[in-house]
Amino acid sequence: MQAQQRRHRVVVLALDGVYPFELGIPSRILGAADGHYETLTCSVDGRPVLTNADFTIGVQHGPEVLATADTVVVAPVASDWITAELPDGVAEALARIRPDARIVSICTAAFVLAAAGLLDGRRATTHWQVAEAFSRMYPQVDLDPDVLFVDDGRVLTSAGAASGVDICLHLVRKDHGSELANKVARRCVVPPFRDGGQAQYIERPVPETGPASTAATRAWALGRLGEPLALADLAAHARMSPRTFARRFHDEAGISPGRWLIQQRVVHARHLLEASDLSVDQIAGRVGFGTGASLRQHLHAAIGVSPQAYRRTFQTAR
Incomplete structure (x- = not known):
């Protein structure tokens, strides 16, 4: 009998001041992915953590489980818990993470990764309300406050609150393809892909x-x-x-109409690459890029791969 494949282990690190909603996102989203993920939650010392609400949360694990993680997710803390220095025990906990493990931050947890030096020279994001403070504290990080999440290879960062859902769905899509990610989204009653970025949520005066x-x-x-x-x-x-x-348009969506159209055409092209056998030129025509060369250029600019490479990775077996 063939041995059962080990599930991808995700360990969520909870720190004092944690937001309870965001802390639960990885378990809820990844737990709906047909058993592909095992999600554990730990603290830096195995003890309960204070939340930004009026209760504490008990965890089942200490920092030792971080050494077993394939992916580590650092949950966010309320802004009044953010400090320039890492809280006690955090550096030691992060040092347990394997060099090949993926690291993800949700919202203000980007401050933790930056303080640990994990974002130096990388592109990253965080909640738009604290983006200015982040840039002052960590000028060595290439911060993009307009997007919902940034995938910079081994290290991924996401914006505020519900963008934790977006980045967890991205992990499922990246690991197992869009069909499973869409199934997870339906099970959790959330959109599989949100248009635009967090720029559309930034407070701006809108002409009346x-x-x-x-x-x-x-x-x-x-x-x-x-x-x-x-x-x-x-x-x-x-x-x-x-x-x-x-x-x-820019006041509402946070980007120009032209950039928005390109984003939507890339999204539609990705769907057709996954779900159809149309040629690259045919897909380019259907989504409005005109030529296969134009599609290749825009897809590579958006996600860093060619249409052929994307199709090989994500096309649903039929």
Whole structure:
């Protein structure tokens, strides 16, 4: 009888001041992935941890389990618990992580990774509200406060709160493909992929004159990605001038209409690469990139791989 394959072990590190919601995300999302993951929770000393709420949380493990992890997730702490120096025991706990283990931070846990030197020279993100403070404290980190998460190879970082869901779904998608990630999303009643980044949630003054939203035009454009869509076309649908539309669009989505269109075309192209046998040129035409060369360029800029490499990794066996 063939031996059962060992599950991918994820160890979540909880620190004092932890947000209870985010602490539970890895177990909830990865636990819905058909048994592919085993999720354990630990503290730096095996003792209960204080939360930012009015209760403590008991954990079943001490820092020794970090040495057994394939992936380590550091849960976030409330901003008033953030310090420039690592809290007692954290450096020693992180030192137990294997060199080949993947490390993930949710929200403000990026401060922990940065303080430990794990983000030096890397691109990373954190919650937009603390991004300015992060950049002051860790100028050696290439911070991108506009995205929901950053995958920089061995080290991944995510933005605030529910972006922990996004990055855990990304782990499932990266490890086992979009079919399982979409199944997990349905089971947990969350979107499998959120459009745009956290820039759309940053507080900005929105002009009060004219139509209140460009959402209807975004939905209209999503149904026509294969067509040439210029700023003038989008503005005409929204019944605005191109200048007003571009300004309102950026206020709502955090990015320009052109960049948003590229993102949506890449998302659609990824789906077709996974779920169809269409050629790269055919997919390019369907999503509005026109040529296979253009698709290759945009896909590589977005995720760092060619269409062929992406298809080999993620195409669903049929």
